[in-house]
Amino acid sequence: MREIVVYAEQKGGRLIEVSLEVLAKAVDLSRVLNATISTILIGNTCGRAADELIHHGADRIFLVEDKRLSLYQSTATAKVVADILSERLPEIVLIGGTSVGMDMAARVAAKLSTGLTAHCVDLSIETINGRDELVQVVPGWGKRMLVKIVFITLTRGENHV
Amino acid sequence: MSFHIVVNIKQVPDPDHFGRLSVDYLTGSISRAGVPLVTNPVDRHALEEALRIKEKLGGVVSVITMGPHQARKAIEDALAMGADRGAILCDPLFAGSDTLATARILSAGIRSFGDIDLVICGNETVDSATGQVPPQLAEFLNVAHVTHVRRIEVLSAESIIVERVVEGGFLRVEARLPAVISVLKSINTFRLPSVMGIMEASEKEIRELDASVCKKIGICDDELGLQGSPTGVLAVIESTTKRNASMITGEPEGVAKQLVAQLRELQVI
Numbered sequence: 001m002r003e004i005v006v007y008a009e010q011k012g013g014r015l016i017e018v019s020l021e022v023l024a025k026a027v028d029l030s031r032v033l034n035a036t037i038s039t040i041l042i043g044n045t046c047g048r049a050a051d052e053l054i055h056h057g058a059d060r061i062f063l064v065e066d067k068r069l070s071l072y073q074s075t076a077t078a079k080v081v082a083d084i085l086s087e088r089l090p091e092i093v094l095i096g097g098t099s100v101g102m103d104m105a106a107r108v109a110a111k112l113s114t115g116l117t118a119h120c121v122d123l124s125i126e127t128i129n130g131r132d133e134l135v136q137v138v139p140g141w142g143k144r145m146l147v148k149i150v151f152i153t154l155t156r157g158e159n160h161v
Numbered sequence: 162m163s164f165h166i167v168v169n170i171k172q173v174p175d176p177d178h179f180g181r182l183s184v185d186y187l188t189g190s191i192s193r194a195g196v197p198l199v200t201n202p203v204d205r206h207a208l209e210e211a212l213r214i215k216e217k218l219g220g221v222v223s224v225i226t227m228g229p230h231q232a233r234k235a236i237e238d239a240l241a242m243g244a245d246r247g248a249i250l251c252d253p254l255f256a257g258s259d260t261l262a263t264a265r266i267l268s269a270g271i272r273s274f275g276d277i278d279l280v281i282c283g284n285e286t287v288d289s290a291t292g293q294v295p296p297q298l299a300e301f302l303n304v305a306h307v308t309h310v311r312r313i314e315v316l317s318a319e320s321i322i323v324e325r326v327v328e329g330g331f332l333r334v335e336a337r338l339p340a341v342i343s344v345l346k347s348i349n350t351f352r353l354p355s356v357m358g359i360m361e362a363s364e365k366e367i368r369e370l371d372a373s374v375c376k377k378i379g380i381c382d383d384e385l386g387l388q389g390s391p392t393g394v395l396a397v398i399e400s401t402t403k404r405n406a407s408m409i410t411g412e413p414e415g416v417a418k419q420l421v422a423q424l425r426e427l428q429v430i
Contacts, residue, residue, distance in 0.1 A: 074305065074334075075306075078296075098327075098328055099309050099326060106292070106293035106295070107306065110261060113261065113391075114261075115261070117392055118292065119291070128395075135395060140289060140397075141288060142287065144399070145184065145191065145397050145398065146397070146400045148397075149392055
């Protein structure tokens with residue numbers, strides 16, 4: 001079964017709003033792709049945030065709790081996320097485009113040698129050459145242009161929204 | 162204590178002239194005709210920070226860029242500002258690189274400098290603004306990274322402590338050296354090149370590096386340029402913003418209802 005993974009960011013054990021927005025987009029995409037949704041939640045004492053993710057449509061949570069991970073640790077967090085992703089090999093990974101999300105996403109994408117698109121303002125599934133492709137719309141060039149991006153060679157990739 | 166600091170710079174179309182960019186719908190690419198090229202603005206702040214460290218603690222500042230031959234101008238400007246030496250990564254095989262391939266190529270170029278203590282980058286470029294290259298570069302160099310840096314608090318031979326901006330505040334982060342940091346414009350006010358600086362720049366070394374530096378550390382040709390880039394542009398569309406204004410008058414209750422109805426109609430709420 002196809003899988004979409006959402007990285008849920010927390011602050012002090014509470015989900016930040018963009019995590020739920022990204023999850024909502026994942027729910028939309030999952031209907032088109034007939035995919036399940038997994039979320040990755042990293043921090044310390046995040047039980048309530050995990051419940052909230054389930055209530056908002058997550059099918060599965062990878063909950064990583066450690067006192068040392070209550071604040072964002074770029075090296076450790078990226079490794080944890082990359083390890084989970086290389087085991088799951090999802091079709092799509094969505095990460096909220098926060099200061100932390102963008103920092104981590106880039107490192108994870110490099111670890112996995114996969115594509116990454118920043119600042120997505122829209123995501124949709126389009127059939128291109130008979131295959132379902134994730135089309136990402138991003139503003140570019142001082143927001144004067146909208147650029148549509150696809151992942152050419154790989155069947156999976158990451159985005160932050 | 163003597164630091165070897167590498168500063169990454171990029172030549173970009175001048176953001177003050179982005180109004181002249183247009184989409185060539187025949188080729189699907191962006192026409193940059195008449196748009197001058199400049200050093201990515203925040204990269205000058207990155208260089209300034211490196212020069213301040215060198216002045217305070219001693220060391221060498223190298224600058225590196227990837228780009229076509231004309232990107233040499235960005236290196237020359239950096240040398241005039243006070244950098245000690247420069248390198249330009251230039252090869253047809255690099256064309257079409259996305260951030261992943263770019264970071265890979267830059268890592269090869271930086272490794273060719275030998276031992277380094279710190280890499281300083283601008284937090285993002287004005288053209289694509291992804292901010293992805295610094296963390297990706299750190300991954301390929303196998304060192305720590307910190308992005309969104311607004312202040313370097315302490316720098317010692319082993320580690321660096323910085324303030325890293327997050328939404329609604331900042332984190333104080335310590336990273337072991339060597340490390341890659343990417344800085345925000347607010348970190349400093351950069352200097353302008355002096356006449357002496359410009360004169361001295363012509364004496365400084367600019368290395369020209371090609372794809373062989375990548376091969377040397379085991380990066381294959383198919384990991385470079387378009388081939389090595391998992392992301393591809395499907396289309397570019399000129400973004401148009403239309404403004405509409407309409408007045409709603411009457412009693413507050415009625416106005417509120419009409420406003421809500423109109424916003425619903427526009428699918429804003």
